[in-house]
Amino acid sequence: MGDQEESDVAATMGFSGFGKKARTFDLEAMFEQTRRTAIERSRKALEASEQENLKPKEALLPQQVGSHSVLCSSVTKKVSSSSGSSNSGSSESDESTDEETIDPPMPPRQGKPVSAEDPDELIGPPLPPGYKDSDDDDDDEDLQEEEENPVKRIPDSHEITLQHGSKTVSALGLDPSGARLVTGGYDYDVKFWDFAGMDASLQAFRSLQPCECHQIKTLQYSSTGDVILVVAGSSQAKVLDRDGFQVMECVKGDQYMVDMAKTKGHTSMLHNGCWHPKIKEEFLTCSNDGTVRTWDVNSEKGHKNVFKPRSMQGKRVIPTACTYSRDGKLIAAGCQDGSIQLWDRNVNVHTKFHCRQAHAPGTDTSCLAFSYCGTVLATRGGDDTLKTWDMRNFKKPLNVVSGLTSFFPMADCCFSPDDKLIVTGTSVKKDSGSGKLLFFERETFQKVYEIEVTDASVVRCLWHPKLNQIMVGTGNGLAKVYYDPVKSQRGAKLCVVKTKRKDKQAETLTQDYIITPHALPMFREPRQRSTRKQLEKDRLDPLKSHKPEPPVAGPGRGGRVGTHGGTLSSFIVKNIALDKTDDSNPREAILRHAKDAEENPYWVAPAYSVTQPNTVFAEVESDEDEPHDEPEWKKRKI
Template sequence: MDFYLGETFILTFGVPEVSDVIAMADHSSDAGDSSNDGDISSVMGFSGFGKKARTFDLEAMFEQTRRTAIERSQRALEERQKQEIEESSVSRPVSHTEKPSTSMSRKQEADSSSSSDSDSDVIGPPLPPQKEEDEDDDEDVVGPPLPPGYKRSTADSDDDDDDDDDDDDNPVKKIPDTHEITLQHGTKTVSALALDPSGARLVTGSFDYDVKFWDFAGMDGALHAFRSLQPCECHQIRALQYSVTGDVILVVAGNSQAKVLDRDGFQVLECVKGDQYIVDMANTKGHTAMLNDGCWHPKIKEEFLTCSNDGTVRTWDLTSEKKHKSVFKPRSLQGKKVTPTCCTYSRDGKLIAAGCQDGTIQIWDRNLSVHTKFHCRQAHAPGSDTSCLAFSYDGVTLASRGGDDTLKTWDIRSFRKPLNVVSGLTSFFPMTDCCFSPDDKLLVTGTSVRKDEGNGKLLFFERQSLQKVYEIEVADTSVVRCLWHPKLNQIMVGTGNGLAKVYYDPVKSQRGAMLCVVKSKRKEKHAETLTQDYIITPHALPMFREARQRSTRKQLEKDRLDPLKSHKPEPPVSGPGRGGRVAAHGGTLSSFIVKNIALDKTDDSNPREAILRHAKEAAENPYWVAPAYKKTQPEPLFAEEEDEEEEGDKDQPEWKKRKI
């Protein structure tokens, strides 16, 4: 096929390629001859390649945009001045006819110029006129567009934004402390607290060796625990924590073997005890000394962590109870063994942190147990027990509660010196802890007091500067444990006198303690006691023995069978009405007689006696039969019973006579 373009021949075979067509189009555009378009249209079968591509002058567009922005700012300034003048001259009316007219003219000019520019430069269909006007008004408004016919109230939106900003800027308003309930665990220090992830159950542990289970949904106003047990016999409870899924509980006590219980308190796992005669603790299967702390992995539900006085931090697997999973050995600057007093995982579970007795904080990578990844030698005073380490929710900040009465925050990325320090926070217990608020803006810890020397307080610090922003006076004793549950938005506190307090706000909190405070107390059941003192004399003669006294429980069971004492309700009426009760049977006379008289079996008397009961009255006052036959009836003669018996005895032989 031959194409003739100007004075150039192009020989092609078959269907022309796209590149060839584009080349021909470029060649024809350079020639600028109108006849070429006609030749192409006659050869290719279409009129042309469409409209000419639009070119954009960027400098002109930038200049136009700058000019429009200046006009808008001037317009806003004029409107602001107009409002100020109106507010200042409320008593004196002022004419504003000239300025709005000028602003309107400017607006019309801007609209005309923008419309002309949009016709020349903007690609696409033009915007509706109402939309263009609304764009200028709603330019700075944040939020979804309103439907047509509605106007946005700037004053209300500004007020709402201010309120939201105040709530966001002031995290103190989010503290739920308007209401509280008190759970009586015992008389000794509540040394451990744990809430399951859903917030349905609370577990408390104490120095009295008891672990008590509290169910918010099942408790009434009496606030009693539904189960109490001693999982580790005579060892103080050091730490309790629910797993990520909430189905098992880690129990760390004063012995060397941690235990795992299910939700009902039954044992699932007991860690193995190591060989205390082996020097290298990495070669033993478990801990050989008292445990100090423990926690679950935040991501893996089968893994947990413990630290002990044997100088090791060990990880365990719930599926294998015969040996630990890995061992981390804290070391001092001289390479000597150091006792870890607290341990925890980072929020992502990749780091393991331990606070040691020499005041150091050592952090390892979970998969590398030999060398520390972060190490601070002088985090707290040497010889003081670091009681708690807590990571923030964003995983960047680490808070440490030291035995030197301080609270410090650290940045993991620069771990050489603390970000902020608060001193003077008295701590008498080796498990005084700290925690972050759910919004990650506050840091909470408790203080200890001596007896009759004041009240223990729950202190709230701003996370960035550690400025004290709020405090709660809990009781006239030390505040040992504190826990702020993110889902319930409730604060649990364990005190030194055996109380566990729950702080909540009916507006800001949900479920938890709010479920049980609305329930009335159940009636107390009488204890099973004897009615009177009973003296057991097994060797006494029967005539001198006392009858065995029944307990109140058996007496109650016996009274239960008595329909009068147990107030048994009357059964439904199956027959005709009795005693004023009406049945649903037929109302005819025959049915009444059959049901009420013929089938009435309540009279169990002898029928002969029932007839003879009227014999005397019939003999004295005859009325029906006797008067009619009085003249013709002969006098009845009755044989005497004694004579018959005697005659019978005479006729009978001697051996058949009765023996009297």
């Protein structure tokens, strides 16, 4: 814009200019200057490192070095002084630029110890050789120790006790998120516990009896946690929602059918059941009728598939435990003849794996559990043994532990979340010791740890992988939860920190009582009565206690019927019954009114006043004067 144009604009708009002119930059010159500066600084740093290597190597302690800014400034001065002769021809502007363009120090590199011997790695204050942070070392040692010793991962430092009832807790179920626990027992009750909603009083928020008078044998949440499978001593399993309302009930089969595959459901008592790990609508049950059946929640008409375990002779055998594999492709069943049989989920004709003499014949195998890796199967037998099996070689067990007493047909075993331990419980007779929770190493089957739970049998055990907490059901009606404040998550930690809620007292209006010991009797207030005496007094008051009114005596009144009814006949009957006159001698009864009739004639006497003014009565003859020949009909009847 020329001077003429500027003057025209100023004359038109009334001001002389638009402010300062914009600064212009030569980008090529700036880039060239930056390149030269970088080359010069690299050369100076190389010379400084060479001089440093020539000096005797001494370790610098952190206390001998100041802050990052002091260190950087000292290094800058040293570099500028050492390169003074070689850069004598440089301008003062270059020196000022070098001093001003000092970048902030880079953070120290992770994963490698920093020492004064490596000047290239010396970013920040130098540290002595072999120097490490003590906190990091402790954490690394703890992690390494836990990896080497899985016992350190057992969360048993703290525990809480949930009072289910007075009888055996035979079923435990925990939803996948770990928010709710459900317990069932021999008292037919199913109780719901909410860890986030409970306080330190540890009370269940719901209790119900879904299967009437049948003992609860299995409770399990589905893979999504929205429904619960209930297996009791009846022939029909039930599915409940999270609040305890029934969603589905399995149909009962025809008990007169010979081929159990032709019926739509079980015909006798159930033993066990579980959900499919992948398909949230499918579950599995086994029964005393010799079948293992799969079901669909959305179809109540009948089972989806039926599996029939067979003995070595091809006869029917009763399955007492059943489960799915971790991937859901296999179905396993433990039978009363001691065998363990596995089928492909889609092929129910022949078994895919089987071991005929896995446990002692005639005993009830109480639990089958697959490891998290899916290659190992653990079985808890009724012959007081615990065994593990390799799915790739199912002919003989990997490890065996005997002498584990079990009195219950639902004794549990489970794997730890890291797959390195196997947990099971032992049973004891009454007043014969304490039931224990035993931990065995999976590879060697050495007993590495045990917990004395209570003076009753340990029936159920459950190790939740997300919460890292252990739930135990006992034979005296208790459900215990073991946890560690550091290693465990949520669960029992949520409710133990909450204080107990105070019981709500009945709101009563009381008058303030002022004691005046020296007041005159006329100003003295009556002594305050106790609540019990006041209640007894109110009980005697018919208005306050709503005492029912007594029956009406005599004829009814006020719309109420009398004692003997309100009809005429009832009134006459009542008067006849209450009449005390003796009418056995009518003559005497009439003569009682003779005097009143003579003094005040009203009915009969006025009629005979003219014709018969004098009343004539019949004369009574004595028995001596009465002739004996008088006919019978003339004789007076007395």
